Amino acid sequence: MTAVSSDTRVTDERGMLLRLYREIARGRALEDVVHQLVQERSFRGFFHPGRGQEGVQAAVCAALERDDYLLYAHRGLTYLTAKGMDPVEILGDFHGRVVGSTRGLGAGTVHCVDPELGIMGQGGTLGSSFTLSAGLAMASKSLGQTKVACAFFGDGASARGTFLEAGVTAKAWGLPVVWVCENNGWAVSARVQDVQGTSDIAPRARALGFHTQVVDGQDALAVYEAAREAVTQARNGVPAFIEAKTQRIDGHYTGDMQPYRDRDEVAAAKARDPLDLAGARLTELGEDPAALAQIREEARAEMTAADAAARQSPFPDGSRIHEGLWA
Amino acid sequence: MTAVSSDTRVTDERGMLLRLYREIARGRALEDVVHQLVQERSFRGFFHPGRGQEGVQAAVCAALERDDYLLYAHRGLTYLTAKGMDPVEILGDFHGRVVGSTRGLGAGTVHCVDPELGIMGQGGTLGSSFTLSAGLAMASKSLGQTKVACAFFGDGASARGTFLEAGVTAKAWGLPVVWVCENNGWAVSARVQDVQGTSDIAPRARALGFHTQVVDGQDALAVYEAAREAVTQARNGVPAFIEAKTQRIDGHYTGDMQPYRDRDEVAAAKARDPLDLAGARLTELGEDPAALAQIREEARAEMTAADAAARQSPFPDGSRIHEGLWA
Amino acid sequence: MTETKPITYAWAINHAIDEEMQRDPTVFLIGQDVGRMGGVFGLTRGLFDKYGAERVRDVSIVEHLVVGGAVGAAIGGMRPIAEVQFADFLLLAGDESFHKMAKWRYMHGGRLTVPMVVRAPCGIQGGVGAEHSQSPEAHYWHTPGVKIAVPSNPADAKGLLKSAIRDDNPVIYFENRRLYRNKGVVDPDPELLVPFGQGTVAREGTDVTIVAWSAMVPAALEAAEILEREQVSVEVVDPRTLVPFDMETVAASVRKTSRLLVLHEASLTAGPGAEIAARAADELFELLDAPVKRLAGTDNPIPQNMALEPFCYPQTDEIVSTVRDLAKW
Amino acid sequence: MTETKPITYAWAINHAIDEEMQRDPTVFLIGQDVGRMGGVFGLTRGLFDKYGAERVRDVSIVEHLVVGGAVGAAIGGMRPIAEVQFADFLLLAGDESFHKMAKWRYMHGGRLTVPMVVRAPCGIQGGVGAEHSQSPEAHYWHTPGVKIAVPSNPADAKGLLKSAIRDDNPVIYFENRRLYRNKGVVDPDPELLVPFGQGTVAREGTDVTIVAWSAMVPAALEAAEILEREQVSVEVVDPRTLVPFDMETVAASVRKTSRLLVLHEASLTAGPGAEIAARAADELFELLDAPVKRLAGTDNPIPQNMALEPFCYPQTDEIVSTVRDLAKW
Ligand SMILES: Cc1ncc(C[n+]2csc(CCOP(=O)(O)OP(=O)(O)O)c2C)c(N)n1
Numbered sequence A, B: 001m002t003a004v005s006s007d008t009r010v011t012d013e014r015g016m017l018l019r020l021y022r023e024i025a026r027g028r029a030l031e032d033v034v035h036q037l038v039q040e041r042s043f044r045g046f047f048h049p050g051r052g053q054e055g056v057q058a059a060v061c062a063a064l065e066r067d068d069y070l071l072y073a074h075r076g077l078t079y080l081t082a083k084g085m086d087p088v089e090i091l092g093d094f095h096g097r098v099v100g101s102t103r104g105l106g107a108g109t110v111h112c113v114d115p116e117l118g119i120m121g122q123g124g125t126l127g128s129s130f131t132l133s134a135g136l137a138m139a140s141k142s143l144g145q146t147k148v149a150c151a152f153f154g155d156g157a158s159a160r161g162t163f164l165e166a167g168v169t170a171k172a173w174g175l176p177v178v179w180v181c182e183n184n185g186w187a188v189s190a191r192v193q194d195v196q197g198t199s200d201i202a203p204r205a206r207a208l209g210f211h212t213q214v215v216d217g218q219d220a221l222a223v224y225e226a227a228r229e230a231v232t233q234a235r236n237g238v239p240a241f242i243e244a245k246t247q248r249i250d251g252h253y254t255g256d257m258q259p260y261r262d263r264d265e266v267a268a269a270k271a272r273d274p275l276d277l278a279g280a281r282l283t284e285l286g287e288d289p290a291a292l293a294q295i296r297e298e299a300r301a302e303m304t305a306a307d308a309a310a311r312q313s314p315f316p317d318g319s320r321i322h323e324g325l326w327a
Numbered sequence C, D: 001m002t003e004t005k006p007i008t009y010a011w012a013i014n015h016a017i018d019e020e021m022q023r024d025p026t027v028f029l030i031g032q033d034v035g036r037m038g039g040v041f042g043l044t045r046g047l048f049d050k051y052g053a054e055r056v057r058d059v060s061i062v063e064h065l066v067v068g069g070a071v072g073a074a075i076g077g078m079r080p081i082a083e084v085q086f087a088d089f090l091l092l093a094g095d096e097s098f099h100k101m102a103k104w105r106y107m108h109g110g111r112l113t114v115p116m117v118v119r120a121p122c123g124i125q126g127g128v129g130a131e132h133s134q135s136p137e138a139h140y141w142h143t144p145g146v147k148i149a150v151p152s153n154p155a156d157a158k159g160l161l162k163s164a165i166r167d168d169n170p171v172i173y174f175e176n177r178r179l180y181r182n183k184g185v186v187d188p189d190p191e192l193l194v195p196f197g198q199g200t201v202a203r204e205g206t207d208v209t210i211v212a213w214s215a216m217v218p219a220a221l222e223a224a225e226i227l228e229r230e231q232v233s234v235e236v237v238d239p240r241t242l243v244p245f246d247m248e249t250v251a252a253s254v255r256k257t258s259r260l261l262v263l264h265e266a267s268l269t270a271g272p273g274a275e276i277a278a279r280a281a282d283e284l285f286e287l288l289d290a291p292v293k294r295l296a297g298t299d300n301p302i303p304q305n306m307a308l309e310p311f312c313y314p315q316t317d318e319i320v321s322t323v324r325d326l327a328k329w
């Protein structure tokens, strides 16, 4: 463990914010396409919307290198696009077509994969990323690589026992993990305070000796700076943890009307939309609102085109189920 | 959660210490009998000696009411005798005779049981007591009882994921659990610092919002005071945690020569034997050393008699394996 | 009030829980979203309002605690109904289900009891993928100390769940998600229990016996209809519980048909059908005129692509053709 | 140097690990006490000194991390050998073994590989009780995506472990603690592998086939000796791996004997023998002159009282009498 410079402040705020703005817009545009698929019943599984949390995902991925490992979570898709994944492959997975990253096996919110980009998939049982990311980090270290293993998860998943088991081990071995908790205060219908007796996740990471930061997840730039710091720490052998306080604007899944949730809270969440906040700050910094509209429009166009491309791909036939089990 | 008086200081130090001295002596005398059984191969399973840790066990159990729940651990037997269990039943379990608490099924370090005394057994997979004690505490609360559920475990078991899952839930529901970590610095051959990246377990309980105390486990009176405080907190709906820094004098199991361990460390552990320390303090307080010798002698006699009594009991026959699976 | 309107399998489960919670104050629910939300599949709707947060306990993502906590509460005098959101998640609580729930009583000399139910929604449906589609019946059938219910219709769903809740042993109750909306008439008598270990003949026949349970029963009945038109007479035996298993009803049927097909949704190899086929190969050897056949899920995880799901478990046409071949022996 | 002195099963395992770690720098060990202590059963002695703490990794009591971390390391390019101290503990890592290890590759379209081995010491011995004595073979046989090795002697122990380590799929390697001290001659050639899916005939015979593996092979051979004196000729087939399973060698044997006994240590019901018996009842139906018999562990957790252990799994005299009865058909 060498000393770590904590000078992670961004010098070109406007440039970085523009980059993040674009990624948030892209993730959101992709999600809008998926909502469409749900509506037209082209996709009939569960989709867990990420609206409100795209800033965290975009910013952390911006702080990662191309080959750093990513285990994403189930909420939205901005992790994937921000890490560089081809939206055609993502949508191919939703459509269950062979162009999908799983080559027709299908993936809803989880299981998209791109080994070239370090996107190592995701489990449907939440909290499995703690141990897997520790393993990836171990491999990186053992093979003399500099890759960090970044894992996203929610406040709910932070209660899973795997957090503790992987956490003590990551600390003991100085593993390059970056754990990012998107604390949106809810796990489906359960308020974190009600079921975990606290609203704060960071203390449990700090207790294990992780480098720990708590950040406003609606402020993409702040998340980016925290992520830079975390990645630097991790590359130097100090496991890092970020708790991003964020907001789930939509229901748990598309179609969930959130009857269990206060309307005011949802309204407050909407008022702190990370895309809007980044846009407002950019405008303050002199960015032309038309340029921002242009970015959003490009994102929409990109994702619409990606959807059209994905639809060109054939569906697998039934024998697909027998392929790929064994190496 | 009502306000809790923290006036748990002992007024009759000598009287309490005498009581603890006796319990430590009894636990140790029972353990000496078990060592004998191991030597003569009357017991051929693994025994995990508790020498050095009896003060923690005796003191915590002294702070419990007769019907409070106990999930003990695998190290030594002082928990059991201090909670009131009949040594004949314990030794019956070691001998595998029907007088044993498991009625012939046998129990080595774990599985002794006495529902009347709230001794609800113990699992052989460490760390299972976290969830079970939470469940017992839930039952106590739901049934309008005042019982707390006390669980003992080592530093090693504190890394198990069940700690976190049961911990957040206990806090969320205000469950009357008292968790006692006997931190002896080792899990078999693994030094806690090496495999958990820290020597301190308490912070992870504090992070969850437990009432948390760290105490010198070799000082039985200090443990007693902490336990009183913890039990009071728990009865008032604040889950409580005690980390007792203690010492394993012997090997992990009887016969383990501890080649992985520094001789000096073992010598230092012996120098802080809780029986000796309690004896020294009692002498300071005016107790006659002969009276202490008498207590030890009585303990020895009690356990020798218990062993003789246990040996009178028959062995079960083979059909015993088919009994007791179904209610 | 006689309720003769058909109700769904889902509501039958809800009613069973409601009635038992009403009857016995030690019965309580624990699981994710069972409370305010009424369950992710709506199964526990209304119970939170009726019984409150102490008896309908929402938890975080803590499967270990859900099952292990239920074990603790059970030995402490309660009768927990623990819900995992998907049966697959029960495997996450491996220690708690395989070692604690199943063994705690026995390990402690039979001196403690563990009266608890785990409700485990199982089955392939809805594109939820490899970790949300399993029917891990065999894992627990191979675990002495656990009873297993596998209801195929609303009446059994209710009656078996009530029996399970009153049982002093741990019970895993596999409720198949594909059956949730199926309707049937359910006697409203709150004392009507379906006993464990008593199979039923869901359809009588003389040529081939199909043993099927859970969502495979409707499929078997559908196949039997089709086969009837081809003059193949199929008897469908629904054991209703796997532990205890009613071999007698199977034997009685094979005594008539001399031909046995075991049908299930879980993957074939070392699945629950193996036990039944193995018992037949031993105990019914002299009755059999044909090989014992198994038709079951394919040996692969379930893909998330919904269009691939039907390839992963027995479809009516496959059942028909398998029985047709078997009848030719 | 040709090493012809017999070595123990335990040392054969040690040698296999040592040779593979030597050959391939991506192979590493992870588990409790595998390092400085050399394993609680001494199996990994010497490896920590030779390869250091980065390749022989001691962990805390973190079974989830041991298995899940191994999965992560495997997809990251390493070849982990994960050790759980007792096979029973593998069930603690339920998500990691059933869902992650077995499915990660498939769920992600076959685009990642999970080359890892879990060493799982199994078997009833030493009064270690219900949670330290199981042979949970069936749980994993019913888990598509996992290979299973069950060596019965030192040569197979070494050769199968080496194959397992080189395999690109997850393998659970069940090593029976009762076999650790058994000796046998092991060819020292470091390139001698025992292939998966190839059973052996451990003893030839003509009257009855016993399929047995792991510690049941010596028991079957002992029974066969005794039966020979009674003019009953027993063939013992050792499949050596359960996944893949070599049904062909079983079939060839039954073609000769027409009688099959499946023998195993795990508890009977829904155990691994059910799958073999079920396949026989289907595929070998016309060859069989007698019911397919299973002799296996009793359906109860294993008591901690060592004196009761022999009642919990098949003993030689029971094997003898079962075969004797079977031969009379
Ligand atoms: C182990 C496990 N238990 C339960 C679920 C069902 N489930 C899916 S999403 C979810 C809530 C997750 O909450 P959180 O981790 O806070 O993430 P969020 O959905 O808020 O982004 C649950 C309980 C699951 N997928 N895995």
Ligand SMILES: Cc1ncc(C[n+]2csc(CCOP(=O)(O)OP(=O)(O)O)c2C)c(N)n1
Binding pocket: B048, B074, B075, B124, B125, B126, B127, B153, B154, B155, B156, B157, B158, B182, B184, B186, B187, B188, B248, B252, D032, D061, D063, D085, D089, D092
């Ligand atoms: C889940 C589980 N993993 C591993 C073991 C094997 N084991 C028995 S005792 C022990 C060490 C326990 O260490 P600790 O919790 O610190 O207690 P101590 O022995 O030091 O009192 C281990 C690893 C076990 N019993 N259960």
Ligand SMILES: [Mg+2]
Binding pocket: A154, A155, A156, A182, A183, A184, A185, A186, A187, A188
């Ligand atoms: Mg959340």
Ligand SMILES: [Mg+2]
Binding pocket: B154, B155, B156, B182, B183, B184, B185, B186, B187, B188
């Ligand atoms: Mg310790």
